Amino acid sequence: MKKKFIPLALASLGVAASAAAQTQPASKPSDPVVPQVTISGGRQDDMVERRNSTAGKQIYGREELDRNGDNNIGDVLKRLPGVTLGGRPGRGGEVRMRGLGSGYTQVLVNGERPPAGFSMESLSPDQVERIEIMRGPVAEHSARAIAGTINIVLRDGYQVRDIQVKASDRLEQGRHSPELSVTIPGKSGALNYTLSASLNVNRQHDSSKTHNTETDADGGLVKEQFLHSESAGTNKMLHLVPRLSYKFENGDTLNFQTFLMHQQGRSNATTSLDQPLPLLPAGRPGGPEYNLAQQRNDNDVTFLRGFGNWVHRLQGASKLDVKFGFGLGKRDSDSVRNQYDYGGALLDRFTDTDHTKDKSLNTGGKYTTPLGAGHLLAAGWDLEASNREQLRVSLDKDGKPQFADSGENLQADTRRVALFAQDEWDITPQWSASLGARWEGIRTTSDRSDGSIANTSKVFSPLLHAVWKIPGYEKDQVRASLTKSYKSPNVQDLIAAPALSRLNSATSPDRTGNPNLKPELATGLDLAYEHYLGRNGIVSISGFVRKIDDLIRRDLVQRQTELGLRWVSAPSNVGKARTSGIELEAKFSLAELMEDAPQVDFRSNYSRFWSNVDGIPGPDNRLDQQARQTANLGMDYRLKDIPLTLGAGYNWTPPIRTRVSEKQTVETSRKRVLDMYALWRFDSRTQLRISANNLLADDATGYNLVYANGLAAQAASLNPTYTQWSVRLETKF
Template identity: 85%
Template sequence: MKKLIPFAMATLGVAASAAAQQEPSKSADKVVPQVTISGGRQDDMVERRNSTAGKQVYGREELDRNGDSNIGDVLKRLPGVTIGGRAGRGGEVRMRGLGSGYTQVLVNGERPPAGFSMESLSPDQVERIEVMRGPVAEHSTRAIAGTINIVLRDGYQMHGIQVKAGDRIEQGRHSPELSVTAPGKVGALSYTLSASFNYNRQHDSTLTRNTETDVAGDLLKEQFLDSESAGNTKGLHLTPRLSYKFSNGDTLNFQTFLMHQQMRSNAHTNLAQPVGSVPPEYNFAQQSNEGDVTFLRGFGNWLHRLQGASKLDVKFGVGLGKRSNDSLRYQYDAQGALLDRFTDTDDTRDKSVNTGGKYSSPLGAGHLLAAGWELEASHREEVRVSLNKNGVAQFADSGDNLTADTRRAALYAQDEWEITPQWSAYAGARWEGIRTTSDRSEGAVSNTSKVFSPLLHAVWKIPGHEKDQLRVSLTKSYKSPNVQDLIAAPFLSRLNSATSPDRTGNPNLKPELATGLDLAYEHYLGRNGIISVSGFVRDIDNLIRRELTQQQTDLGLRWVSSPANVGHARTKGIELEAKFSLAELMNNAPQIDFRSNYSRFWSRVDGIPGPDNRLDQQPKQTANLGMDYRLKDIPLTLGAGYNWTPAIRTQTSDKQVVETSRKRVLDMYALWRFDSRTQLRISANNVLAEDAAGNNLVYANGLAVQAASLNPTYTQWSVRLETKF
């Protein structure tokens, strides 16, 4: 681990040295007049450089580089971004090592529907990804770690129909996929029609050892669980986009995102208990699951140009969501006799409507003023039924129609000011209020939060060094409790214990509030290169953590995990990035592009004993290395990427410690271009295929309760043919 820091610094040094060697030759080069083409979006690196509130942009070049099957695989290679969960199975998107709602993920500038997953979104449906480390007034400031905005495909610079067909193979199981994108124009109407279909098959297994030990170290109980599951998922994505330009210059855009998935799986578990005075709940279990998910989200905006350079952008949207899951579980004893049967069904409906607008206008010399509003209303209905073989409900609200309504309103204003050719600044403020209400058999639930966030960003272009600049940001951000944490019906654990508790909500949660400071130095290299060093601090109040308690329920005395505000925390970190093309920095160099980034994080939660009283699941370090080599004599490109996250040990409370093993992911690809329209890509993901291990240790009631798990991971091979007509 310690070797990574010198390695990252050496990488930065190589790039800086190459840049220094390049400078003397510039004076001898022939001066080429610059040509500026307006009317299109800026180049990714130019947009990053000119953004006052630091924004990194990754367009189609980055999205197409490795032939990834989902957006999660693209995100894991970006600076400061990690993916929770084991390799090859995706997980929660995290910036600066912080998940659980600290990282704001947007689709077209708006929060996606509840239950939306990055693994369900194909890169072929995406035009670009914008990563913002500090919040801005235009977007919600529910972004303590940062914001990732996924902009869906809009036909920018597309010519002809694009077709991609591929197959992924894991453990001999094939997962075919097909995507088609077709742009067009009829008079003043332009459109882009995008569709993709995938069929995913996978198999997983888990080995778990549960133990209970007394204060003397004597083993009181030992269990071994061997679980296997196999299933398939069918997915269909449609993202048509329409744009109509009126004769007066106004533009009306509307884009729809439709996703439908069907999941089917079967699992079985063998449970052996060599030590223990009380017989286990079962010895063998079989379970089948069927689920369907459908999301429909419409994004629209009307752009009206006013006098001068002023604009009014009115946005509107609607969302519908449907999730259903049916589970049937049988539990048997050692002789094969049926002990119990559990039937669980979950049917959830989500509806939302939103509107908003932004007025922007130049104001005096160098000022660009913008102000806007947002209104959103959403409604959720959920029916969960959990019955045993005698038809007895497993919790009080089983079968009830749980409803939740959320109302959100926001007002914001911002001013981007070009003070001098060297100085530019951004000042903004945003007020946002969220109210959630719910009716349950246990009584009505209501939760209201109101947050005011002042925001300051500044950039200084260093005089005499046109490629160097400094950034500074001082911001207020927050994390609001999600609906599930506020009103969740109990989620029952079939082997209830301190390491496998039931989960429930808490209607009295307050939002976490954070004050943030960001500093960065950036040096730009060539057309797409950069060296940057950045640091950040976040001071967090009203931190939300899940607390573990024993409670008397309808099923008896059980372990229950519920969220609560536990106090104050602080996190800070340093992030290094080096990205450059060797051919742009050295004469006669091979066509090799390098990418590397390294992050080091620190955090502390007050009131919890150290030394590992960190924010939940935040690693101490993370690093990415990547290279792409375009051969000169043949139309072949070779590339590889390496992602590393060390083992994580977190003291989550005074009685619980959670550990996860290191994660090393190596991906490789080869790209053969037949001509300018057709290419073939072969890739191998998770080549190392390291096992993922976890450990959950709880000290309670004079016992040490431990659950140690081991999950194998697998190499995934894929082949993909891409062509344009």
């Protein structure tokens, strides 16, 4: 019954909201229209922009970003329709649309791909103006978006009028994590500027337990290990996001924005290993590699990304928008790991250093012009060049390299060229369509000690989006999209030096790359029905299908390496796959639908996904870690007599079980995340927010099973999660 409750509840919410809207007098829906324009600051309201977009686009502005007082953008995204996060609650993870991650979901910052190593946990919501979610690819952005695109637009300044200051502190397991953010807008003649800055210190502790076993063909236990790990660390992070906008006398506009992030991290970890079977001394063949391991990690990361564009008005309504940008990144990490036997004697010491530099330049442009009645033609280009230099050194206590390229300066260059064109066509007052195409070519080259590696991919993506506004029902419309999209292999999978496992086994293998990977190609169909409620409400149902060719999967093999016979995980193209799904959304305010109703806002969404991979036997031959279902429920209640707002959100994802190959099955536990907050407004400029995140604090468990070489290797893990309490003071000057 529990599995049926959430979708039925969401459906009933949508039906109730729609029925309530239809029972109101005809004059009621028009009441909130007037303030819709006055608060937009020259830009369409988020819901209006969503409704008028020909290609399906969901927009979430400052209201959604500020609602729960989240600490990072990942926490905001997990509540949005069809979006899930990998990893444990409170620790972030890979962003997934439609349950698909690992490159299927395209994440952009200001319309550009962020630098390598960028994560949602490194971006504060205070630095963001809005989030745009596009279910299907559009011509002006890369078509590397099989699951969809999430575009994070940094603080723009058009709605900022006052100096804003926010000071907060988070408490987890008695550890404090303070944060301070400031946004300063200004204007001098034709120059507008905004400076956003934030500084935070994150302190956290984690622990995990793992039980490894190996059984023979008769079910006899031949190996057993118990691992217990504890880690604690501190991360200090600084963000600077200045933005300049200058308007020339001829109407041209020049915008430039930078995003600077600097992070320092220090952590210590201790792992104990107990091996009852086989009962041999640590460090001996067949015995455990160690009994106790102590590791210290230091890392320094700096990203600098610049975005700019020049908008030139031409004759008539034509316009040329030329963009440019650059990226610089530097990551330095050092770790020392000491391993001891049962008597406390040093068995081995591993020293790992990694110095990586990333550089990129990009430019592009879009020319738009009316093309007859009801047509708007857009055409443009994108050019990008990036370079990575990586120096990795991994040595044991005797100074012996741990892999062939240790100490070699590895370089990789990527060149990307794209051309696109699209026609926005208002066919009739009810029908509009967008017909476009994008050609994109990517070439990656690398020089290594064992020779040069080159990989080239070229993809042509025709794109068709259409909207039908149902006659006689001005608040109802139907969307359809037919698109081609793709997923390109990432640089690490193409040319990466091996990532070594310190306890190598079938369930904990080394990882390496494959220079012969081809991009995955997908043909997609999207359908959606939308019914709009009041100013910011909607009830919608959508469905999608994707057929994927040249699917990339990691295979598990044993190889002879410099360190002996090792288990290695390597990617390869394995064949075809198919995924489909249904997504429901209901969002509305009771006060807009019923007279004398309390000031309560409801938000709910539910998604159901299916997938299967050809060539891998079932059951559970799904796309990598795709959840079967996910749901969100949320409510905000603004009290009338006192300036207090109460809110809560619940995120649910059931266990995920995936058969990765004929040999391997991986399972992760369910995820239930309950967040609550209370917001007290002292006046129009000052407010205090108290929040509790991950109140349920469920343990995260995992299970990895491998059948190979006549043995069954199993790894069962348990990772506790923790509740975070936070208080935030927000004020304006």
